Amino acid sequence: MIKRMKHMTNNGQRQGTTKWKGWSGFATIIALIVAALFMYFSLDEEPDIDRTGFIPVELVRTIDGDTIKIRYDGKEQNLRYLLIDTPELNHKQQGKQPFAEESAKRNDELLKSGKLEIEFDIGGREDKYGRLLAYVYIDGESVQQKLVEEGLARVAYIYPPNTKHLDPYKDAEKKAQQAGIGIWSIEDYVTNRGFNN
Structure with missing residues (x-):
């Protein structure tokens, strides 16, 4: 057993x-x-985007291709995009410049397509007119870079130390210029001083 x-x-x-x-x-x-x-x-x-230093803000209105009004720090303030320049809607001597409407419209479309955030660089946060100087993002993607890629802005106003994203903007500008799109489609329109009619 x-x-x-x-x-x-x-x-x-x-x-x-x-x-x-x-x-x-x-x-x-x-x-x-x-x-x-x-x-x-x-x-x-998509790989995670490093959002360190990104500040959520509210869009009040789009002024043109490189300037907006936002609600930041409890008040409405104008913000000028760092490192880019777009044609003017109301230039003092030239009036409305070619591609001014297109850049302003595209800027507005981008800004209304997702979550708006800004990022300051390490230098001054305001220009001599009291406008904030920052990089602008929608859902983590650079609005400045998108405008440059699409031939609606040139890389400009490079004042160190505010140059954090200069290299990718320069690369995007080179591709747009080679493709001859937007502002690059008009011969001798883009200069190192701005835009010629």
Whole structure:
């Protein structure tokens, strides 16, 4: 009888071990499937954007292609985009410059398409007119860079140390110029001093 009980216990242990091995293999397969699915779906996602220093603000209105009015720090303030220049809607000598309306309209479209945030650089935060100087983002993407990419702005007003994003803007400008789009489609329109009619 004792031998028989021992045999049953051994059989029970063997059976339990076999059952455990079966469940262990099944769990491993499930874990591999879950890991594969996770990897597959994370490949489609954009990499996380470093939003350190980004400040959420509210758009009051779009003034032109490179200037907006925002609600920041409890009050309405004008903000001038760092490192870019767009044609003027009401230039003192030239009136409305070519692509001024297009840049203002595109700026407005971008600003109303998602979450608006700004980022200050390490230098002064205001220009001589009291306007804030900052980089502008919609859902983490640079509005300045988008305008330059689309040929609606030139890289300008480069005053160190406010040059954090100068290189990507310069690269975007070069591509737009080579493609001859927007402001680059008019010969000798863009100069290092601005825009010529």
